[in-house]
Amino acid sequence: MTCNVAVGLFTPPVGSNALCRVPDLGRRGAIDRPENGLALRSRHRSPARRHLLPHRFHGYGASVPVRRKQEMFAVTVLFQIKEGQMDAFMPLMIDNAQASMRLEPGCRQFDVCCDAARPHDVFLYEIYDDEAAFKAHLQTAHFLSFDAAVADMIREKTVRTYLQVAQ
Structure with a gap:
């Protein structure tokens, strides 16, 4: 999850980290002026409460939000290809x-x-x-076509899934 915040009056030095206070914006946007002189404008829509969000600044007037921990779904597959089938398998796999x-x-x-x-x-x-995106992948036309085309080329296939991914 990221915070969509634009820099207002104050820009910290390049590479520094700062905590940004995102105000309640209602419909038009608002400006928050904490004690340190930081002024931020945000399109973040939230109820009438303030949030303290991490934010990393880069360069003059440019800011990049820090990615918060996000749920992701990892899949590993190990194919063991039959003798003499690798040249036919790889272009299909890459496609x-x-x-x-x-x-x-x-x-x-x-x-x-x-x-x-x-x-x-x-x-x-x-x-x-997420897992739903992977299940949707398994139903796509390109995957079903690939799966049917390589079925006779594969000696063994091992699929493993992981619910937690740290980046």
Whole structure:
């Protein structure tokens, strides 16, 4: 979760961290002036209460919100490919990974890993917004097409999921 805050009158030095007080904005936006002279304008809509949010500043007048801990869903897949099938498998795998990143809003990362020391193994590392996004991935046309096309090329497939991801 991020805080959408724009810098007003005061900008801390480059790379410094500051705590920003986000005011109740109602419909038009508001300005908050804490004791340190910090003036912030925000489009954050909240009930009539103040929130203390972390915020990192970079450069003159530019600010980047600090990402709060966010629920994500990780998937790892280990394919063991049959002898002589790797050249046919890899283009299909790459196309599936690229389609997932391009077409699925819940897919945040899709890495396809290979190693010459293990020439028949392909390791996937995928990050989704949540388990529902992964389940939606399994129903997409590009995944179903990929899954059917590579079924006879795979000797073994191991899928593991993880509910906690730290970044």
